[in-house]
Amino acid sequence: DAMVIQNPRYQVTQFGKPVTLSCSQTLNHNVMYWYQQKSSQAPKLLFHYYDKDFNNEADTPDNFQSRRPNTSFCFLDIRSPGLGDAAMYLCATSREGDRKYEQYFGPGTRLTVT
Amino acid sequence: RKEVEQDPGPFNVPEGATVAFNCTYSNSASQSFFWYRQDCRKEPKLLMSVYSSGNEDGRFTAQLNRASQYISLLIRDSKLSDSATYLCVVNGAGGSYIPTFGRGTSLIVHP
Numbered sequence: 419d420a421m422v423i424q425n426p427r428y429q430v431t432q433f434g435k436p437v438t439l440s441c442s443q444t445l446n447h448n449v450m451y452w453y454q455q456k457s458s459q460a461p462k463l464l465f466h467y468y469d470k471d472f473n474n475e476a477d478t479p480d481n482f483q484s485r486r487p488n489t490s491f492c493f494l495d496i497r498s499p500g501l502g503d504a505a506m507y508l509c510a511t512s513r514e515g516d517r518k519y520e521q522y523f524g525p526g527t528r529l530t531v532t
Numbered sequence: 533r534k535e536v537e538q539d540p541g542p543f544n545v546p547e548g549a550t551v552a553f554n555c556t557y558s559n560s561a562s563q564s565f566f567w568y569r570q571d572c573r574k575e576p577k578l579l580m581s582v583y584s585s586g587n588e589d590g591r592f593t594a595q596l597n598r599a600s601q602y603i604s605l606l607i608r609d610s611k612l613s614d615s616a617t618y619l620c621v622v623n624g625a626g627g628s629y630i631p632t633f634g635r636g637t638s639l640i641v642h643p
Contacts, residue, residue, distance in 0.1 A: 519629040519631070521578070524576040
C-alpha cells in the first residue's frame with residue numbers, strides 16, 4: 419500500500435545532541451511537510467518542500483534544518499535539541515491536483531530529550 | 533483573531549447521539565477545507581474533504597458556509613470508536629497548499 423513512513427517511531431536524545439528524523443513516501447507526492455505537535459496543540463508547520471523548493475516558516479528556529487535528497491525522502495535535523503523540542507514530529511505529503519492538497523501523514527516520531 | 537478556530541470541547545455524548553462541530557476561518561479567499569481525525573498519540577488522518585455543496589460519508593456529514601466562513605461536521609449515531617480529536621483544516625487562498633490547522637475539538641463518546 420502507498421504510504422508515508424517515519425523512522426524511528428520513538429527517539430530519545432540528550433540535551434544538545436544532534437538528532438535526525440526521517441520520512442519516506444511511496445505516494446509520489448511532490449509536497450512534503452514537517453510538523454511539530456505538542457500535547458493538546460494543533461500541529462505546527464516547521465517547513466515544507468514543494469518539489470525541490472524549500473520553504474521555511476518564519477518562526478521556525480534555526481536549530482531545525484531539513485533535507486530532501488529526492489522525491490521520496492525527507493529528513494528533519496535538530497542540531498542541538500533542547501528540552502522544549504520534546505514533541506511528536508509529523509511528516510506529511512500532498513500532491514498538486516484535483517484533491518486540493520489533501521494531506522497524508524506518517525505515524526510520527528515521538529522525540530524525548532533528556 | 534485566529535485564522536482557524538474550533539471549540540476545543542470536550543464534547544461528552546452518549547452512544548447513539550448526534551453531535552455537531554463548527555469551525556470558523558478568517559481568510560475569505562480560502563478554497564480547500566478538510567476534517568481530520570486524530571486519535572490519542574497517533575497521526576491525523578483525513579476524515580473528509582468539505583465541498584461547497586456539502587458531502588456525506590455514512591454517518592458523517594460536512595457542510596461549508598462561505599458567507600459566514602465556517603464549516604461543520606455532523607456525526608450521527610455516535611459510536612464509542614468515534615472518540616477522538618477532530619481537526620479542522622483550511623488551505624489558503626488561490627489554491628495554496630499550505631494548510632492552517634484548528635486546535636481540534638475533542639469528542640468523548642460514552643456507553
